Amino acid sequence: MKFVILFVSSVCLSILSFSVSAQSNEEYASALKEFEAKNYEKSLEIIRALHTKGKRSYETHYLAGHCHYVLGRTKSAGSHWSEALSIKPGDAAVSLDYTRYLLNIGREFDGLQVIARAFELNPRNKDVRLLFGTALLYNGKTRDALSITEKLKAEDSSDYRPLVLEGQIYYYLGSIEKAEVSLKWANSLVPNNANVLNNLALVYEKASNQENKKGRFGNAKNFLNSAKEQIESALKLEPENSHFKDNLKRIEAKLNALVTNS
Numbered sequence: 001m002k003f004v005i006l007f008v009s010s011v012c013l014s015i016l017s018f019s020v021s022a023q024s025n026e027e028y029a030s031a032l033k034e035f036e037a038k039n040y041e042k043s044l045e046i047i048r049a050l051h052t053k054g055k056r057s058y059e060t061h062y063l064a065g066h067c068h069y070v071l072g073r074t075k076s077a078g079s080h081w082s083e084a085l086s087i088k089p090g091d092a093a094v095s096l097d098y099t100r101y102l103l104n105i106g107r108e109f110d111g112l113q114v115i116a117r118a119f120e121l122n123p124r125n126k127d128v129r130l131l132f133g134t135a136l137l138y139n140g141k142t143r144d145a146l147s148i149t150e151k152l153k154a155e156d157s158s159d160y161r162p163l164v165l166e167g168q169i170y171y172y173l174g175s176i177e178k179a180e181v182s183l184k185w186a187n188s189l190v191p192n193n194a195n196v197l198n199n200l201a202l203v204y205e206k207a208s209n210q211e212n213k214k215g216r217f218g219n220a221k222n223f224l225n226s227a228k229e230q231i232e233s234a235l236k237l238e239p240e241n242s243h244f245k246d247n248l249k250r251i252e253a254k255l256n257a258l259v260t261n262s
Contacts, residue, residue, distance in 0.1 A: 025055070031063060040067040058087040062094050074101060085114070090121040092128050099131055108138040126152065126159075133165050137172065145169050160189040160196070167199060176207045194237040198244055201230035205251055217258060224255045 027050050034043035047064045050056070065080035081098040085091065095118035102111035112135040118125075119132045133148035146169055152162035167182035183200045190196060208223035231248045238244060 025050075027055075028057075028059060028063075031060070035063060035067060038070075040071050043067050056083075056087075058084045058091070058094070061087070062097075065094075065097065069097075074105075077101065078105075090117045092118050092122045092125050096127055096131055099135060103135060103138055108135065111135050112139050126156075130161055130165060133162075134168070137165070137169050142169055142173060158189065160186040160193070163189070164196060164199065167203065171199075171203055171206065174206075174210075176203060176210065179203045180207075192237060194234040194241065194244070197230045197234035197237070198247065201227040201234065201247060201251065203227075204230065205247075205254070208254065212258075217261075221255065221258050224251055224258065227251050228255065 027046055031043045031046035031050070034040075034046065044064060044067045047060050047067075050060055061080045061084035065077040065084065068074070068080065069077035078098065078101040081094050081101065084094045085098055088094065095114050099111045099115040099118075102108070102114065112132075115128065115132045115135045118128050122128045129148055129152060133145045133152075136142075136145040136148070146166065149162045149166040149169070152159065153166070163182045163186035167179045167186065170176070170179035170182060180200070180203050183196060183203060186196050187193070187200065204223045204227035208220040208227065211217075211220040211223060228248065228251050231244055231251060235241065235244050235248065
């Protein structure tokens with residue numbers, strides 16, 4: 001079970017920073033304007049017309065990818081981001097989005113290759129470094145991933161994101177106490193972040209599983225109650241989040257099973 005990739009919240013923001021001067025023709029400017037107005041299909045129509053005229057560019061493919069992403073067509077989004085990356089290899093913005101897409105569909109090695117190239121060209125970009133660490137983790141390179149989190153934490157103690165990644169690493173290593181410390185620290189920095197609360201719930205759920213295997217059913221129940229408390233707090237912030245709802249159902253089912261068998 002993978003943690004929420006928190007950095008995905010920035011996926012649809014970087015596109016808005018494009019200036020029309022990046023591609024001066026009025027058609028691209030119109031496509032960008034339609035995107036900003038949330039008229040995604042209209043934006044795509046304009047982009048298709050541009051491509052038909054042979055006016056393909058990094059900007060048009062990147063914008064098309066975001067339109068498809070918002071519309072839920074992630075495979076099409078990935079295809080356009082791949083095209084954009086072929087035009088500007090190692091570009092930070094599209095590398096971030098394309099890597100997230102690859103990680104989310106289980107292409108961990110490909111994702112690592114993409115973000116590693118971006119890291120080579122953008123070694124100080126914090127978002128690139130964070131996602132590079134995540135990709136390293138998903139490829140089993142936990143020591144390298146931890147090294148990245150340590151450097152990022154030392155550079156900015158007010159940024160919660162390296163702590164979340166650190167918690168995720170310790171979660172996969174089975175070091176529950178360390179994962180809890182990292183995520184509680186992150187939670188103290190952003191107390192109303194639903195994803196951090198969800199991740200804490202997953203840590204407590206895993207702790208319960210470990211205690212259950214050892215026959216320590218009382219401890220297992222206590223951890224599940226803590227997990228339920230955290231996920232319920234997350235749902236108060238994001239009541240329609242289907243992942244959180246599924247996690248709550250699973251945790252409650254485990255709690256009920258423990259009560260029944262005790």
